[in-house]
Amino acid sequence: MAHKVLIVDDSKLARMVMASSLRRIRPDWTLVExxxxxxxxxxxxxxxxxxxxxxxxxxxxxxxxxxxxxxxAYPAMPVAVVSANMQDEIISRARELNAAFIAKPLTxxxxxxxxxxxxxxxxxxAR
Amino acid sequence: MTIRRADDGTxxxxxxxxxxxxxPLLQLLLASPKSPVDWSQCQKPHTAVVQVLMAAGAVxxxxxxxxxxxKWL
Amino acid sequence: MxxxxxxxxxxxxxLVRQATDDLISLERDSTSAAHIDRVFRAFHTLKGSAGVxxxxxxxxxxxxxxDLLTAVRGGSVAANGEIVDLSLAxxxxxxxxxxxxxxxxALPADAGEAxxxxxxxxxxxxxxxxxxxxxxAPKVTAPVAKGETADWVVRLLDRSRDKIAEHLRSGTTTLHxxxxxxxxxxxxxxxxxxxxxRQVPGLLAFHIxxxxxxxxxxxxxxxxxxxxxxxxxxxxxDDIFKIFRMVPDQVRxxxxxxxxxxxxxxxxxxxxxxxxxxxxxxxxxxxxRVTDKPEGLAGRIGAARRTALNALxxxxxxxxxxxxxxxxxxxxxxxxxxxxxxxxxxxxxxRTDTGDRPAERMLRVSEDKIEALVNLAGELxxxxxxxxxxxxxxxxxxDAALRxxxxxxxxxxxxLHGSILQLRMISVAQVFRSFPRLIRxxxxxxxxxxxxVTQGENTEADKTIVDRLFEPMVHLVRNAVDHGIxxxxxxxxxxxxxxxxxxxxxxxxxxxFHVDVHDDGxxxxxxxxxxxxxxxxxxxxxxxxxxxxxxVIDLIFAAGFSTAETIxxxxxxxxxxxxxxxxxxxxxxxxxxxxxxxxxxxxxLDMPMTISMSRIMVVQAGGQSFGISMDAVSETVRLSxxxxxxxxxxxGFVLRDQVVPVVSLAELMRLPVNPAAASRLFLIAxxxxxxxxxxxxxxxxxxxxxxxxxxGLLSGARGYAGTTLLGNGQVLLVLDVKxxxx
Numbered sequence: 011m012a013h014k015v016l017i018v019d020d021s022k023l024a025r026m027v028m029a030s031s032l033r034r035i036r037p038d039w040t041l042v043e044x045x046x047x048x049x050x051x052x053x054x055x056x057x058x059x060x061x062x063x064x065x066x067x068x069x070x071x072x073x074x075x076x077x078x079x080x081x082x083a084y085p086a087m088p089v090a091v092v093s094a095n096m097q098d099e100i101i102s103r104a105r106e107l108n109a110a111f112i113a114k115p116l117t118x119x120x121x122x123x124x125x126x127x128x129x130x131x132x133x134x135x136a137r
Numbered sequence: 138m139t140i141r142r143a144d145d146g147t148x149x150x151x152x153x154x155x156x157x158x159x160x161p162l163l164q165l166l167l168a169s170p171k172s173p174v175d176w177s178q179c180q181k182p183h184t185a186v187v188q189v190l191m192a193a194g195a196v197x198x199x200x201x202x203x204x205x206x207x208k209w210l
Numbered sequence: 211m212x213x214x215x216x217x218x219x220x221x222x223x224x225l226v227r228q229a230t231d232d233l234i235s236l237e238r239d240s241t242s243a244a245h246i247d248r249v250f251r252a253f254h255t256l257k258g259s260a261g262v263x264x265x266x267x268x269x270x271x272x273x274x275x276x277d278l279l280t281a282v283r284g285g286s287v288a289a290n291g292e293i294v295d296l297s298l299a300x301x302x303x304x305x306x307x308x309x310x311x312x313x314x315x316a317l318p319a320d321a322g323e324a325x326x327x328x329x330x331x332x333x334x335x336x337x338x339x340x341x342x343x344x345x346x347a348p349k350v351t352a353p354v355a356k357g358e359t360a361d362w363v364v365r366l367l368d369r370s371r372d373k374i375a376e377h378l379r380s381g382t383t384t385l386h387x388x389x390x391x392x393x394x395x396x397x398x399x400x401x402x403x404x405x406x407x408r409q410v411p412g413l414l415a416f417h418i419x420x421x422x423x424x425x426x427x428x429x430x431x432x433x434x435x436x437x438x439x440x441x442x443x444x445x446x447x448d449d450i451f452k453i454f455r456m457v458p459d460q461v462r463x464x465x466x467x468x469x470x471x472x473x474x475x476x477x478x479x480x481x482x483x484x485x486x487x488x489x490x491x492x493x494x495x496x497x498x499r500v501t502d503k504p505e506g507l508a509g510r511i512g513a514a515r516r517t518a519l520n521a522l523x524x525x526x527x528x529x530x531x532x533x534x535x536x537x538x539x540x541x542x543x544x545x546x547x548x549x550x551x552x553x554x555x556x557x558x559x560x561r562t563d564t565g566d567r568p569a570e571r572m573l574r575v576s577e578d579k580i581e582a583l584v585n586l587a588g589e590l591x592x593x594x595x596x597x598x599x600x601x602x603x604x605x606x607x608x609d610a611a612l613r614x615x616x617x618x619x620x621x622x623x624x625x626l627h628g629s630i631l632q633l634r635m636i637s638v639a640q641v642f643r644s645f646p647r648l649i650r651x652x653x654x655x656x657x658x659x660x661x662x663v664t665q666g667e668n669t670e671a672d673k674t675i676v677d678r679l680f681e682p683m684v685h686l687v688r689n690a691v692d693h694g695i696x697x698x699x700x701x702x703x704x705x706x707x708x709x710x711x712x713x714x715x716x717x718x719x720x721x722x723f724h725v726d727v728h729d730d731g732x733x734x735x736x737x738x739x740x741x742x743x744x745x746x747x748x749x750x751x752x753x754x755x756x757x758x759x760x761x762v763i764d765l766i767f768a769a770g771f772s773t774a775e776t777i778x779x780x781x782x783x784x785x786x787x788x789x790x791x792x793x794x795x796x797x798x799x800x801x802x803x804x805x806x807x808x809x810x811x812x813x814x815l816d817m818p819m820t821i822s823m824s825r826i827m828v829v830q831a832g833g834q835s836f837g838i839s840m841d842a843v844s845e846t847v848r849l850s851x852x853x854x855x856x857x858x859x860x861x862g863f864v865l866r867d868q869v870v871p872v873v874s875l876a877e878l879m880r881l882p883v884n885p886a887a888a889s890r891l892f893l894i895a896x897x898x899x900x901x902x903x904x905x906x907x908x909x910x911x912x913x914x915x916x917x918x919x920x921x922g923l924l925s926g927a928r929g930y931a932g933t934t935l936l937g938n939g940q941v942l943l944v945l946d947v948k949x950x951x952x
Contacts, residue, residue, distance in 0.1 A: 115261035124400035159432035204549035
């Protein structure tokens with residue numbers, strides 16, 4: 011089943027990387043891009059986003075804070091923090107939010123694993 | 138789908154068996170618990186798939202197509 | 211370069227610029243959390259971008275810088291000037307590398323070394339305990355005392371006794387035990403526990419078992435992980451931890467105490483390069499694939515098996531070798547061995563290819579192509595002028611159709627030329643961007659505080675002009691900070707704000723392009739200039755005395771003039787405003803200066819929008835035609851001989867209260883001088899702050915021409931700005947007024 015993935019990152023390069031990886035792995039899925047948390051929240055409210063991939067380091071509301079807000083409205087949405095900050099604190103905060111952590115530089119493998127798990131979660135939840 | 142049952146009843150695991158293959162594999166094994174399993178063409182089976190095989194007590198015939206799995210499992 | 215790499219270059223430059231600005235703001239307000247955050251984020255994003263295009267040296271350097279900024283953000287390191295200096299130096303390096311990368315799609319060979327040494331310098335500023343804050347703290351339990359080794363570790367060690375013994379013979383790496391209990395929901399997060407184990411280097415023993423006994427198959431939840439994975443590996447604990455860094459709460463890594471190890475035999479054998487084994491195995495496969503010579507097949511199979519076994523065993527890969535030996539199908543066995551080799555030795559490299567994406571609706575055209583167009587259009591102008599000449603030569607018989615067509619061609623050529631020149635127009639923003647940094651560095655060196663205001667960054671001018679603008683502007687800005695701006699103490703004593711302001715502004719005025727550099731410093735004192743000019747004997751005393759204050763200030767543009775009381779390493783010695791004037795005049799511009807003692811100084815660079823076309827006036831002297839740039843011509847005057855005064859051997863006249871020396875152009879060009887006529891014609895020219903009257907015989911047309919630099923034998927000749935081809939095919943020498951000024 012095709013899903014809609016929200017990509018949030020203030021770097022266009024990073025979004026390009028995520029988008030092209032996503033297109034390789036799941037060519038039939040659609041994606042929505044946002045350059046900051048405010049745009050992301052607007053996108054989540056407006057479009058039926060299934061999965062969110064969020065950069066940690068963003069101006070204003072950071073990625074974890076954004077996910078915490080998304081979580082209140084969508085407790086079961088598969089979400090991932092994408093970051094080059096390999097800090098325990100960020101990883102454990104992601105874990106508390108039940109969010110996956112994907113390391114930058116992004117690899118097809120890492121993203122592919124997350125998307126498989128996400129698809130599985132969405133499928134299991136639908137039953 | 139990288140899990141299939143051949144006409145002779147053997148369950149074949151082929152190619153990369155991703156996480157979502159665990160459930161169909163489980164269904165096949167539930168339907169015929171004694172089916173032989175062939176994973177000689179399998180590459181990088183996901184842990185969930187391996188777990189189903191372990192839970193079913195299935196002993197695949199021949200080494201796994203994945204070198205690492207063949208070596209360590 | 212692919213699209214990602216291009217985006218990297220664009221984005222990296224923007225991030226460097228942004229980080230530079232923020233660092234400068236941060237220095238001014240070192241407690242501002244917003245600035246620190248912005249700087250940190252820029253460095254962090256840069257680091258990530260460098261990773262995407264796989265530039266390990268840049269990643270390494272930025273990582274060190276990021277660590278330092280993390281400490282600054284955390285408050286354990288103060289954002290002082292030194293830290294800002296170093297961070298800026300780091301950005302300079304990155305900026306150079308981005309240029310290199312754009313040029314060659316790679317970093318220079320010394321990048322790794324440069325990155326390491328700079329990273330080391332950055333790290334010297336880190337507090338000693340900071341490393342623990344920054345790097346993920348590996349959760350490694352202390353080596354357990356003898357007799358306390360976990361049962362499972364003992365079991366695994368025992369089971370893999372041979373392999374471990376073999377390892378102990380060849381390597382010195384400490385053994386670590388890994389206990390990994392994935393959380394039940396881990397599959398939903400995309401975790402694949404076996405995949406992680408697969409990445410552990412130096413794996414010696416591995417075991418997998420259910421954490422709780424499996425329920426009957428019918429009740430099994432296939433997506434709830436109920437496993438425990440255990441392993442022994444001969445690798446550094448940091449390397450192991452890196453693999454499990456996403457699941458630190460689910461894994462325990464411990465050092466295997468030596469006492470628990472099987473006793474180590476003596477002989478040591480270096481582990482062979484896995485890639486070599488790989489090559490050997492692949493060669494064997496290749497050999498076996500040769501099927502057109504069935505006669506020697508059995509022999510080849512035996513040889514291939516033996517070679518493969520030897521290679522594997524010599525590399526210490528006994529278990530793979532054993533598998534090859536057991537398997538009768540040699541090809542399959544070697545293929546499997548290769549697969550095992552690949553998965554256990556080669557880490558997966560991240561892929562960064564772009565895939566298919568629509569290109570942006572922007573064309574990138576190389577400068578060369580634009581240059582070729584500009585040249586063609588220039589020649590078209592010459593052809594247009596030639597056509598006008600030919601039409602005139604028909605005697606003006608009044609062929610209306612010919613006239614009409616010629617007018618149309620004229621108009622189109624001019625339009626085409628204008629449009630093509632537009633392609634070369636770029637904004638000055640790029641040049642202006644360098645100044646916050648420059649001013650900051652110079653001001654810091656001199657203990658002054660200066661705020662920069664920029665205006666009109668989007669003003670466009672020809673690329674050549676914009677490119678050449680930088681150097682004179684650097685001089686002006688340095689001079690402003692060094693000589694113009696007072697020290698904070700002097701400023702407050704004078705009742706001015708301690709922080710000085712320098713304004714750089716670009717604007718358009720008709721077909722001219724203006725850049726103003728203004729400072730609110732002490733201004734230029736005319737009497738000081740007079741003193742210095744007298745000291746340096748720039749002018750005879752009487753002439754100097756006759757100059758108004760305004761003109762005296764202009765003397766700072768004279769060669770060899772320097773107003774600094776002391777020589778500073780900022781403005782240096784001998785590099786004065788004359789350099790600015792020369793540079794600006796070389797591109798057909800003028801420099802003017804206005805200053806008020808105590809209030810500040812303004813310098814205006816008045817330049818053409820483009821230097822591709824020059825407006826010249828054709829004049830006759832000594833029977834020859836010459837071109838003179840209109841930029842230098844202020845007016846032409848016709849005077850009766852009695853208006854001319856002779857002072858010794860020199861002639862001159864008074865024009866609007868100013869004495870203007872007369873120069874005979876014919877004499878200057880060593881041409882026969884025409885006998886004096888009833889009235890004499892002069893062309894008044896200004897350059898370098900001086901005025902002269904060039905005597906000429908006649909004034910010809912005014913033309914828009916493409917000036918070509920002097921070439922061949924004449925390339926060294928002084929006094930000429932270049933040549934241009936006239937419509938009638940004649941080559942016109944265009945004079946460089948500055949050079950022929952008396």
